[in-house]
Amino acid sequence: MLKHQEYTYEELDSNIANASLVDYLEPETTSKHLFAKADLLDKWGIYLNQTNQNLFRRVILGPCSHRTLVKDFNGLVRNMIMMGSNSYFELNNHPEVKLAALKAIEKYGAGSGSVPLLAGTLDIHQELEAKLAAFKSCESAMVFSSGFQSNYSIITGILRSNDYVINDMLNHASIVEGCKGAQAKFGTKVEFFAHNNMKNLRQKLEKAAHDCTGDKLIIVDGVFSMDGDIAPLPEILTLAKEYNAKVMIDEAHATGVLGKNGRGTPEHFGVEGEIDLVAGTLSKGLGVVGGFVAGKREVIQYLRFYGPGYVFSTSMTPGDAGALIKALEILEKDANLRAQLWRNINYMQKELTNLGFNINGSETAIIPVIIGDDTLTRLMTYELHKMDIFVNPVTYPAVSRKRSRLRLSLMATHTMEDLDQTLSALELLGKKYGVI
Ligand SMILES: Cc1ncc(COP(=O)(O)O)c(C=O)c1O
Structure with missing residues (x-):
């Protein structure tokens, strides 16, 4: 059984200055009470408040x-x-983007009222998806209500029991959670390679070439969210070709930022159209909220039926969709x-x-x-x-x-x-x- 905490409860109590969030995930306590860990975390919060270290949720x-x-x-x-926002171009606050949101709310109302597969697909969702597909040089795209939801849904939606998923060890938590979901649901094999280390990626692919009876998917962040460095996409694509693997990138921090036209990491390296699954969030460079994935038309269509965060969740609000269409236009032309x-x-x-x-x-x-x-x-x-x-x-x-x-x-x-x-x-x- 995996133990999450570094300290036992007694040690933690006398060592609270060195505690971290991981210690409260599954703390060792005599109480079987479901909420006992919340009481313990509360103590840590009080300690952080008293010592001016609580900077959460300003x-x-x-x-x-x-x-x-x-x-x-x-x-x-x-x-x-x-200095703490990911709205890289302040499009969240752009007058034309705000106006577009207001107009969409005026026309469609505040919410879409249903999941996309039923009564929740509006024409502005389709317009946004078509614009995103073109922006990312892919055949087709679909949008979700958040980037977390899209990563989770793509990964659990497409990987199955015989497949192997190979992650950069600094990939975003939403990707890791998706991999754990695929592992729990289907038994997908999950591997990690050392950050941006192509030698280690090759070793993992070599191992997969022997063990894997399904397909292999390499996943990387285009731009890594804690370090701001860039994945070496051309080398990753070369290895993927050599080992017959597929590639997914998360363009959360690259969209708008990298490439001459802001199309992201593939444009930066001149490999647009060569990535199997281009994912990302609409909340950073585009300044609104939501997630997307772009790729081959039939793959996107499959994910519309098997991506859990799409099938079982109400579609993005009309205001968000309207704002995003305008934000994308501005990002492209300015x-x-x-x-x-x-x-x-x-x-x-x-x-x-x-x-x-x-x-x-x-x-x-x-x-x-x-x-x-x-x-x-x-x-x-x-x-x-x-x-x-x-x-x-x-x-x-x-x-x-x-x-x-x-x-x-x-x-x-x-x-x-x-x-x-x-x-x-x-x-x-x-x-x-x-x-x-
Ligand atoms: C690399 C990366 N992927 C995905 C996400 C999740 O996106 P969202 O905030 O839209 O859920 C984030 C951060 O929020 C991120 O940094």
Whole structure:
């Protein structure tokens, strides 16, 4: 039986400063009460509050923008530099996108009223799917209400008992959950290879070539969500051809960001149209909400009947679909937005490195600033908060303790003043705590 916690309950109680979320997943307690673990976690929450380390669920009071109104822990309202959003182009807040959402709500109402296979497919869902298929250079596409839902549904919808799925070990949790779902439902074999390590991927494919009686699917994030580095897609495609495997990529953080026209990782590497399943979320570069997958027409059609998050869940709201059609149009025609984002990315990566921070090989708008200690990461986040800078701390178990970090997410709309203020604050704290 898998034990999830690092400490026994007694150890945990006296060692709460070193506890992490993983310890409360299945804590060792004498109580069989279903909610006993919630009581234990509550204690940890109180401890984090008392020591100014609780930065979860800060409350946002206005549109997520490069400067955003945030309610402080004491009820104060702060106008903060937002370095924690994935709305890379601030399309969530674009006047034309908001208007498109309002118009769609006016025409179709606030909700679609049914799952897509029954009465929940609207013409604007179809319009959005056609636009996404063209944008991703695929025959067909389908949309879901979230990126988590799409990854889970694609993987459990297509993999079966004799198949092998081979993941980069830093793939997003929604992919890993999907793989666990396929494993539990059908007995699909799940493997992981060392991050971006093609030698190790080859070894896994070699093993699969001997053991697997079904098909092999390699899954990678196009851009990795905690490090902002890029999957070596051409090499992955070469290995896939050699071993007769199929490839799925998650373009959550690449859509809009990578490629001359923002079409993502395949455009960046010049391999558009060569990926079997192109998935992603509509909540980051496009700034709204939802997930998608694009691929061959008959594969997408199959997933409409066997992807559980599509079959058993009400379709995306009309307002979201309307907003997304407009957001996609803007992203395609306004090359300036991408140029602004890349100006900011290049500037921040260079300046942070010059200051002596380790940014862990970031290549995109996600920039990890490695701190290497969970408590210090949370304390620095709190100090930045007091300086009106909103960053997200990423600690164990999301990353190893030695790699705990401040995760900066850049937006096209950040001004040079926003960037310089953030750099000055990081420099001050980095020196104060001996990080640089
Ligand atoms: C790489 C990646 N895939 C999928 C998702 C899930 O997308 P959504 O938030 O739309 O559910 C996320 C983050 O949210 C992500 O970072």
